[in-house]
Amino acid sequence: MLGGEGSPVSAREDALVVVMPGPRSFTGEDVVELHVHAGARNVRQIIDVLLAAGATAAGPGAFSRRAFELGRLDLDQAEGIAALIGARTDAALAQARRLVAGELGRGVEALREQVAGLRGEVEANLDFPDDVSDSDTKRWVLELAELRGVVGRWLQRFEAGRRARELARVALAGPPNAGKSSLFNALVERERSIVSPRPGTTRDYVEADVAFGARGAVLIDTAGLRSVSDDTIEVEGIARTREQLDGADIVLWVEAADAEPRPDAERTIEGASVIRVESKRDLGCSRPAWLGVSAKTGEGVEELRDRVSRWFTDQDAGDAPWIGLSRHRDRARDSLAALEVGILRIEDGAPLELIAFELGVAERRLAEITGRHALGAFGGDVLERIFSRFCIGK
Ligand SMILES: Nc1nc2c(ncn2[C@@H]2O[C@H](COP(=O)(O)OP(=O)(O)O)[C@@H](O)[C@H]2O)c(=O)[nH]1
Ligand SMILES: [Mg+2]
Numbered sequence: 158m159l160g161g162e163g164s165p166v167s168a169r170e171d172a173l174v175v176v177m178p179g180p181r182s183f184t185g186e187d188v189v190e191l192h193v194h195a196g197a198r199n200v201r202q203i204i205d206v207l208l209a210a211g212a213t214a215a216g217p218g219a220f221s222r223r224a225f226e227l228g229r230l231d232l233d234q235a236e237g238i239a240a241l242i243g244a245r246t247d248a249a250l251a252q253a254r255r256l257v258a259g260e261l262g263r264g265v266e267a268l269r270e271q272v273a274g275l276r277g278e279v280e281a282n283l284d285f286p287d288d289v290s291d292s293d294t295k296r297w298v299l300e301l302a303e304l305r306g307v308v309g310r311w312l313q314r315f316e317a318g319r320r321a322r323e324l325a326r327v328a329l330a331g332p333p334n335a336g337k338s339s340l341f342n343a344l345v346e347r348e349r350s351i352v353s354p355r356p357g358t359t360r361d362y363v364e365a366d367v368a369f370g371a372r373g374a375v376l377i378d379t380a381g382l383r384s385v386s387d388d389t390i391e392v393e394g395i396a397r398t399r400e401q402l403d404g405a406d407i408v409l410w411v412e413a414a415d416a417e418p419r420p421d422a423e424r425t426i427e428g429a430s431v432i433r434v435e436s437k438r439d440l441g442c443s444r445p446a447w448l449g450v451s452a453k454t455g456e457g458v459e460e461l462r463d464r465v466s467r468w469f470t471d472q473d474a475g476d477a478p479w480i481g482l483s484r485h486r487d488r489a490r491d492s493l494a495a496l497e498v499g500i501l502r503i504e505d506g507a508p509l510e511l512i513a514f515e516l517g518v519a520e521r522r523l524a525e526i527t528g529r530h531a532l533g534a535f536g537g538d539v540l541e542r543i544f545s546r547f548c549i550g551k
Contacts, residue, residue: 170194184220185227218547222540225528231262232528232543236482239547246373249322252480261480262527264311265489269523269530271304272496276516283509294503297512301503305496308489311479315486318478324366325374327465328401331411332419333380336436339452340411341365341378344462370466377401406430407468409461412444413437432464484543485526492522 173192182188193203208214221235230238237256244250255261275297282289329337345365367376379398402408407430412419414437435442438449438456448464450457481489499515524530 180227180229183229184223185229186223215550216545217549218544218551219549221547221551222544225540231259233262233265233482233485233526234259236484236543237261238551240482242548242551244322245324246322248478252318252322252478255480256482261485262529265485265523265526266529268304268307269520271300272516272520272523275300275304276513276520279509279513279516283513286509289509298500298503301496301500301516305493305500308493308496310476311481311489312486312493314476314479315481317473317476318480319483320472321478325369325372325406325469326377326401326404327367327369327374327407327409328377328379328405329409329411330379330398330402332416335411335413335416336452337411338363338378340409340434340436340450340458340461341376343450343452343455343458344376369462369469372466372469374406374465374469377405407432407465409434409465411436412447413440414443414449415440418444430468432461432468434461481526488522488526492519495519495522 172194175190175192177183177188177190179186179188191203193200204214218235218239221230221238224230225232225235234257237253237258240253241250241257244253279297282293329341331337341363344367363378364375367374379401410431411434414435433444433447435444435447435449437451437453439451439454442449448457448461450461452458495515495518499512499519502512502515
């Protein structure tokens, strides 16, 4: 099948075969990689030969899972690989790289060890509970409160991390014919959305990736919000518009300078962060307090872009982002809850067993973030869920 001994390199079918002996390979096992000529048929035949020889095809995340199970990677690092592949923004990529490098795992592991140390101390007194002095319990509470503070700060910074790595959603909304699609095209800088003088043309929503300053966002053009319509397709479009508005970080509410104000329709988006935009300013101005734009002349489009960027900057001004993903946040939250109960137990003078138990729970929840000391507590289905989101062969 592959190049034989002594064959001139160019005369035959050739392949590059890379042998990576364990345990220092990616998975820890002996690994052989075949680099063959592309071409679906060629590759298919080679795979068939390998399968016939007893190989099995890899499923999603098969290699990362083996690397995890053989101790070459922690779970959070494996999840970092998936995040790296799925990254849609530079911030997401940067956070994923830090995960793969083990930054989150190191922090979590250091904290877990501190909790374990404290649990050990409590357990050492199990047989002589009367020897535990007030100053001991006071110190335990102080130490636990400090650990709780660390986890609490992770959680506080989670949203900032999520916001930084995800594309924000910016939705254009307003009555039909307000000039939403024209403004969408002006912001996207290419003719993408259908513009038409007939109301109700944009029946489904249209999305495009747009940068607002340093922040990537998905800009969404929606169907106009009309309260009554017998056109069933448009009714569906309006229902989708509402869905889009519910999921949006910012709504650009657009009304045209030559149209009557629509406070009724505007009320439907109460609660979201709204920037009010008066379009078609080339035709006049009836809402002086609103940000004026004209898709026709380009007036105000850059100001609008700046206004949205500034909104993002204000949002990001808070805490430094935490690189933990949702699963890590959930486990950190569980561990915080256990630490809190632990503190209450000590303050209530509960039996040492109960205190040690809660600390053990906090410790296990932290350990589940890296998966390093928690394999027993981890169902195969948890791992299944994590790795099934990976690409095949990753
Ligand atoms: N004069 C003027 N007309 C505009 C402007 N923007 C859009 N229009 C016109 O208004 C009509 C509706 O525009 P469209 O973008 O489809 O509105 P949508 O229904 O809100 O998406 C079209 O005839 C556009 O050419 C503008 O800035 N100035
Ligand atoms: Mg439209």
